[in-house]
Amino acid sequence: MSSELEREIGHDEFDPVGTLGLITIYFLILVVLWIFMYFVEFAGGDLTVVGVVV
Amino acid sequence: MNIHTYEKFWLGASMVLIVGFILTITYGSVGLGIAMVDDSEPTINPENVGDHPDFGDPGVEQVGENEYVVHVVAVQFAYFPGEIEVPADSTVTFKLTSEDVIHSFSVVGTNANTMIIPGEIASVTVEADEPGEYGIVCSEYCGSGHHDMEGKLTVVPQDEFELEGDE
Amino acid sequence: MSTESGTFLDQFPAEAKVVRTAFYSSFVALFVGALMGILQVLHRTDVLRIVDSADYYSLLTLHAVLLVLSFSVFFLVGIFTWAVTTSLDRGLQDLRYTWAWYGLMALGTLLAGIAVLGAFIPGLDMSAAVLYTFYAPLQAHPFYYLGLALFIVGTWLAGLDWFRSWWAWKKDNPDERIPLPTFMALTTTLFWILSSAGVAVSVLAFLLPWSLGIIDQVNALLTRTLFWYFGHAVVYFWLMPAYLLWYTMLPKISGGKLFSDPLARVVFVLFLILSTPTGIHHQYLDPGIAEGFKFIAMVNTMFLLLPSLLTAFTVVASMEHGARQRGGSGLFGWLRALPWRDPVFTGMALAGLMFAAAGFSGMINAGMNINYLVHNTWWVVGHFHLTVGTAVALTFMAATYWFLPQLTGKAIWSKSLGLVQVLVWFVGMTFMSNSMHRQGLIGVPRRTAEPQYSGFDYEVAVGSMAELNMQVIIGGTLLFISTLLFLTVVVMTVIGDKVDGLPDNGYADTLSGPEDAPLVLDNLKLWAGIAALLVILAYSLPLAAIITRGGILGPGGSPSPQFVDTLLFVGRVAADTVGGVIA
Ligand code: HEM
Ligand SMILES: [Cu+2]
Ligand SMILES: [Cu+2]
Numbered sequence: 001m002s003s004e005l006e007r008e009i010g011h012d013e014f015d016p017v018g019t020l021g022l023i024t025i026y027f028l029i030l031v032v033l034w035i036f037m038y039f040v041e042f043a044g045g046d047l048t049v050v051g052v053v054v
Numbered sequence: 055m056n057i058h059t060y061e062k063f064w065l066g067a068s069m070v071l072i073v074g075f076i077l078t079i080t081y082g083s084v085g086l087g088i089a090m091v092d093d094s095e096p097t098i099n100p101e102n103v104g105d106h107p108d109f110g111d112p113g114v115e116q117v118g119e120n121e122y123v124v125h126v127v128a129v130q131f132a133y134f135p136g137e138i139e140v141p142a143d144s145t146v147t148f149k150l151t152s153e154d155v156i157h158s159f160s161v162v163g164t165n166a167n168t169m170i171i172p173g174e175i176a177s178v179t180v181e182a183d184e185p186g187e188y189g190i191v192c193s194e195y196c197g198s199g200h201h202d203m204e205g206k207l208t209v210v211p212q213d214e215f216e217l218e219g220d221e
Numbered sequence: 222m223s224t225e226s227g228t229f230l231d232q233f234p235a236e237a238k239v240v241r242t243a244f245y246s247s248f249v250a251l252f253v254g255a256l257m258g259i260l261q262v263l264h265r266t267d268v269l270r271i272v273d274s275a276d277y278y279s280l281l282t283l284h285a286v287l288l289v290l291s292f293s294v295f296f297l298v299g300i301f302t303w304a305v306t307t308s309l310d311r312g313l314q315d316l317r318y319t320w321a322w323y324g325l326m327a328l329g330t331l332l333a334g335i336a337v338l339g340a341f342i343p344g345l346d347m348s349a350a351v352l353y354t355f356y357a358p359l360q361a362h363p364f365y366y367l368g369l370a371l372f373i374v375g376t377w378l379a380g381l382d383w384f385r386s387w388w389a390w391k392k393d394n395p396d397e398r399i400p401l402p403t404f405m406a407l408t409t410t411l412f413w414i415l416s417s418a419g420v421a422v423s424v425l426a427f428l429l430p431w432s433l434g435i436i437d438q439v440n441a442l443l444t445r446t447l448f449w450y451f452g453h454a455v456v457y458f459w460l461m462p463a464y465l466l467w468y469t470m471l472p473k474i475s476g477g478k479l480f481s482d483p484l485a486r487v488v489f490v491l492f493l494i495l496s497t498p499t500g501i502h503h504q505y506l507d508p509g510i511a512e513g514f515k516f517i518a519m520v521n522t523m524f525l526l527l528p529s530l531l532t533a534f535t536v537v538a539s540m541e542h543g544a545r546q547r548g549g550s551g552l553f554g555w556l557r558a559l560p561w562r563d564p565v566f567t568g569m570a571l572a573g574l575m576f577a578a579a580g581f582s583g584m585i586n587a588g589m590n591i592n593y594l595v596h597n598t599w600w601v602v603g604h605f606h607l608t609v610g611t612a613v614a615l616t617f618m619a620a621t622y623w624f625l626p627q628l629t630g631k632a633i634w635s636k637s638l639g640l641v642q643v644l645v646w647f648v649g650m651t652f653m654s655n656s657m658h659r660q661g662l663i664g665v666p667r668r669t670a671e672p673q674y675s676g677f678d679y680e681v682a683v684g685s686m687a688e689l690n691m692q693v694i695i696g697g698t699l700l701f702i703s704t705l706l707f708l709t710v711v712v713m714t715v716i717g718d719k720v721d722g723l724p725d726n727g728y729a730d731t732l733s734g735p736e737d738a739p740l741v742l743d744n745l746k747l748w749a750g751i752a753a754l755l756v757i758l759a760y761s762l763p764l765a766a767i768i769t770r771g772g773i774l775g776p777g778g779s780p781s782p783q784f785v786d787t788l789l790f791v792g793r794v795a796a797d798t799v800g801g802v803i804a
Contacts, residue, residue, distance in 0.1 A: 005476055006548035011732040014545070016480070016538035018555050020060045023534055027067050030581060031074075037585055038078055041662060042594045043086060047164035047180040047188075049593055050087045050145070055483045055737050061534055068530040072523045079519065079589050083512075088590040090505060090512040097509075097770050155358045156441060158506075158597060162664035163680055165593040169507050172358065172441050173776035176508035189677030193597035193666035195352055197359060198275035201671040 091168045095149070095175035103127055103153050116217060120144040128157040128170045131199035133190065137206045140182055141215035147179040158194035161207055169194055182209045229303060229627040229726040236306045239319055241628045243299035244621070246327060248711060250291035251614075255704040257284035262653075262697030265672055266690040272341075277670035278350040279340040285353035286337065289609055290372060291330045293459045296617045298326070298379045300462040301406040303624070304469070305383045307726055308400035309390045313382060322378035329372030336365035352668065354448060357428060357439045366429040373417050380410030398735040399743050401482055402469050402728060408489040409461040411749045415756060416454030416497045423447035427774075440775025442509045443767050449500040450760060453522075457496045459609045463616040464488075467536045467573060470620065473729035474566045475559055477543025480535045482731040483738035488535075490742060491528040494752040495521055498759030505592040509770055514763045515589055521759065522587045529580065536573060542732065564639035568619020571647045572612050575654075579607035582658060597668075600661025603654040611650050618707050619643055625714050626723045634713035642706040645699050653696025656689045 057065075082088045103109045112125040112134050122144055127134045129152070140146045150159050150170045157170040159178075168176045190205035230237040257280045263269040264277055272280065302319075306312060313319050339347025339362060349361035383406050387399070399407070427439045427447075472479045479485065501518035504510055541555055549558025560566045582604040585591055595601060622639045626632055633639060663679045665672050679686055741747065 005546045007546055009477075009542060009546050014542055014732065016058070016060055016534075016541050018541045018544075018551075018553055019534060019538040020063070021552050022537060023064055023067075026533070026577060027071070030071060030584065033581055034075065034078070034584060037594075038082070038588070038591055042165065042591045043082065043088075045163075045165050045594065046184070046186070047161055047166040047182060048086070048088065049165050049590075050089060050179050050181055055739055056733060057481070057484070058538075061481070061484070061531075061538075064534045065531065068527055071530070072526055075523050075584060075588060076520060079591070082590045083516075088593075090515055090589060091508050092512045092515075093509050093766065093770065095508065097776055099776050156356050156445070160597065160664070160666065162677060164664075167506060167593045167596055169504075171445070171508055173771050174442060174507075174509040187677065189664075189674055191664075191666050191669075191674060193669075195278065195356075195359075195668040198278065198350065200278070201274055201669045204674045204676055206676045 089179070091176050091178055095177050097173055098151055098175055100151070100153050100172040103151060108149065109151055114138060114140060114217060117147075118145075121147075123147045123149060126150045126159065126205075128152045128159065128192070128203075130154050130197050131192070131203040133159070133192075133203070133205040135205075137208070138190075139208045139210055139215070141212045142182060142185045142209050143212060144182050145179060146182050147177060150176045150178075155196050156194050157192045157196045157203070160191050160193040162189040162191055164188060167193070185209050185211050226725045228630060228723050229307065229624075230630045232726055233306050233312050235316055236302060236312055237628050239313075239316070239323065240299040240303050240624075243295045243302070243323065244624070244628070246330075247292050247295035247299070247617075248708060250287040250295065250330070251704060252708055254284050254288035254292055255701055257281070257287070259697050259701040262693055264670060266694055267671070267673070268694060274670035276340060276350075278352065278668070279337055279348065281668065282350055282352050283334065283337045286333055287330075288614075289353065289455075289459065290333075290369075293609065293613060293617075294372075294376060295326065297459070297462040298323075298376065299624075300465065300620075301379070301383060301409070303627075304402035304465060304728075305386050305406050307728065308402040309386055311386060311390055314385045314389060318378070319382055322375045322382065325371050325375030325378065329368045329370070329375060331368070332364045332371065333368030336362040336368060339364075354445075354452070355428065356448070357431070357441050357444045360432055363429060363432040366424050366432055370421065370424050370429065373421060376417070377414055380414060383407060383410060398738070401479075401485060401731075401735065402465060404486060404743070405461065405465045405468070405489050407745060408493045408748070409458065411745065412454055412493045412496045412752060413458050415749075415752055416451045416458075416500075419447045419450030419497075419500075420452075436774060438775055440767070440771045440773060442507065442771055443764070443773070443775065445507070446501070446504065446510075446764065446767055449503040450497065451500070452503055453500040454496040456605075456609065457492050459613045461489075461492065463572070463613045464532060466616055466620050467532070467569065468539075469728040470623065471536060471566070471569050471573075471729075472539035472543060473727070474563065474569070474623070475540040475543025476547045477539055477541075477545075477729075479729045479731040480538040480542060481733045481737075482735050483733060483742070484531060484535050486735075486738050486742040488528040488531055490748050491525070493748050494755055495525045495528075497752065498755045499525055501759075501763065502587060502589075502592075505589055506596050509767060510763060511766065514759075514766075517759060519587060519589045521755075526580075526584065526587070529576075533573075533577065533580075539729070539732075540570070562640065564636055564643050565619050565623045567640060568622070568643035568646075569616050571643060572615035572619065575607045575615070575647070575650065576612035579604060579612060582607070595661055597666055598661035599657045599665045599667050599672075602667045603657030603661060606650060606654050606657065611646070611654075615643060615646050615650075618646070621707075621711065625711065627726055629715060630719040630723065631714055631717045632720045632723065634710050634717055638706060639710050642703050642710065645703040645706065649696045649699025649703055651696070652692045653700060656692035656696065659684075660689050660693075 108125045112127050114124050117123050152170045152172040160167040166180045168178050186209050188207045192203035336349040339345050347362045349365035351359045351361040423444045427444050430436050431439050468485050499522040502522045544555035544558040547558045549555030
């Protein structure tokens with residue numbers, strides 16, 4: 001496997017910018033989907049369950 | 055322990071997500087008033103459901119101006135009553151219990167959904183706003199005829215609504 | 222790292238045999254389980270119904286028990302045995318003991334399987350159509366409960382085996398840090414024992430005696446709660462070996478190093494302490510449990526997202542490290558430099574990607590009141606086919622392409638077929654799971670032989686029910702084909718000849734190693750203590766309340782179906798016959 005390596009990158013020279021980018025996108029997707037699911041799909045649905053009145 | 059700056063950032067973002075989720079749910083409970091099925095009802099002996107003052111004669115009952123209570127008994131593989139009619143613009147409390155195994159009462163495509171456990175009474179209150187027809191299914195596996203267990207909920211316009219046995 | 226280089230088989234031939242046998246057992250379970258899976262798909266969509274709808278539930282019980290108990294757990298004990306042996310560089314203490322726990326697990330599976338399949342043998346009064354959750358008063362044949370109990374005891378003994386290795390190693394290496402793979406196996410074992418104690422109590426104290434007619438009723442809510450006390454932790458039990466592979470193999474296969482050993486330890490400690498006090502989130506819609514307890518379970522569950530979110534970062538960063546060492550560059554361009562032709566890498570990476578998607582549906586499932594929307598719908602089934610059904614299962618299949626040569630000394634029969642196999646799984650699951658999620662949102666229930674009802678139709682907002690069902694059929698078929706491809710590669714590899722020049726056994730190095738991790742992280746007693754404390758805090762009040770409400774043996778609900786009568790009858794007939802013979 002190491003034969004395929006073009007260079008050795010040590011701990012201090014490695015900044016995972018790509019990871020940061022991907023994970024930020026993931027974060028945004030989660031936030032948008034959460035809001036959609038909670039407020040549109042769920043809270044906007046029929047027969048909203050409420051506290052017991054009787 | 056050295057944590058990379060980006061990783062610290064992600065740790066912070068993760069905490070924001072987690073706290074945000076908890077706050078949303080809390081807002082649903084406190085702000086929108088969505089209550090969970092809970093332990094506020096007394097227990098019931100599943101062997102004597104028929105003698106119970108309310109479940110002995112299940113069905114729709116008016117308890118306030120626009121408030122109704124529906125008692126439903128679930129057994130393998132049916133609900134009693136199987137067809138439920140309530141008026142629109144009302145608040146309806148379903149009280150459910152089982153004579154045998156665990157079932158559910160799930161009004162298809164809506165948020166009215168609860169488990170029915172023998173020995174317990176599940177109570178769910180919903181706002182029925184618009185007229186409409188809904189299927190009710192048992193979504194908790196209850197035995198070989200589970201897929202046949204269904205019911206019907208009809209929300210009728212207020213002026214068309216009539217309590218059974220009122221005539 | 223090892224005294225002697227070479228494959229795992231060269232280093233530890235006896236242990237390799239154990240791991241190999243565990244893997245083969247797991248693959249047999251995978252085959253039968255997948256067969257049930259495709260039958261379920263065809264039955265529900267009404268394409269082909271080879272059994273009565275009443276018997277559908279026996280197939281479903283078998284599917285779940287074989288896949289989430291036998292397939293996952295046999296593979297898991299294999300992985301952990303490999304991980305502990307390799308990272309401590311020492312063999313197991315006593316192989317007779319090792320084979321004993323393997324034997325218990327195999328016997329347990331067999332008994333439970335017989336109980337389920339008994340339903341199809343005419344004249345034999347045996348069945349276990351209670352699904353893998355066996356909620357009382359639904360009753361299974363005693364063999365089913367006995368089988369599950371034996372299986373679980375077997376896994377406990379396996380855990381003890383890994384502990385024994387570690388204790389022995391510690392004597393020889395008093396000042397060393399616990400190697401990461403061993404650390405992972407041990408922390409997982411601890412929360413597994415803590416959580417499965419709940420289901421053990423439920424089975425041994427209540428369900429088994431009840432099925433034997435020794436007690437005549439049980440508390441339905443209590444046994445259900447004890448099941449879920451274990452039922453959430455068990456999902457992490459399945460997941461931890463996949464995490465172990467993502468942390469210790471994936472970086473190496475990507476051509477890099479693990480980004481952070483200390484954070485990996487933190488993640489496993491978090492799983493140890495938080496996995497169990499969350500189970501009530503499966504009971505959000507149960508009557509008889511106070512809303513407050515449900516809320517506490519939710520808060521714990523939400524915080525349990527943290528170790529998975531941290532894992533996402535560490536694992537992706539380790540892959541990025543590999544890709545950049547292989548010459549990748551750019552903000553996202555490095556992704557192209559990853560070894561996409563290697564089924565081991567691609568399988569695991571796609572499994573991880575699906576797990577990210579599962580993270581989203583899992584967050585919805587974790588939410589308390591939003592559970593009204595999704596509880597017991599097909600949404601949930603869509604969710605866990607992404608988690609255990611792909612994040613775990615696909616990782617295991619991909620890892621097999623690395624492990625099999627290590628365990629047999631033979632080269633993978635066809636790596637390109639392996640690549641096709643993992644891709645087909647990914648595509649199949651995309652279809653099946655997407656449709657299951659969407660069907661769930663319109664209210665289609667899970668665990669139903671015939672999701673078509675006479676009194677109403679589902680309202681599909683986008684597309685149609687036919688289209689959604691078609692997706693499930695296509696997806697399920699692709700998944701079944703993928704399983705067959707996988708088994709073909711395995712069988713062809715195993716019957717092949719031994720070769721030289723296989724890669725050495727080993728696992729990934731770290732960029733930031735254990736020397737950066739605070740010593741307290743290795744204090745397993747401390748973390749186990751905290752885990753037990755949190756469990757007591759989260760569960761003592763709910764359990765006390767349930768017992769006070771319904772009584773320890775419950776307010777009733779008669780068993781269904783009842784085996785006691787038949788047992789008694791058979792017993793009486795036997796006694797009479799014997800009596801007759803003697804007289
Ligand atoms: C060939 C691949 C597979 C197919 C076609 C398949 C199909 C299905 C279907 C259609 C159901 C839903 C049944 C219902 O709700 O009525 C189901 C349930 C389930 N599957 Fe799979 N599945 C596959 C693989 C897996 C794998 C690999 C796992 C786990 C390792 C798994 C675990 C489960 C579990 C736990 C259930 C729930 C059982 C229950 O509700 O009691 N499946 N599967
Ligand atoms: Cu049912
Ligand atoms: Cu869970």
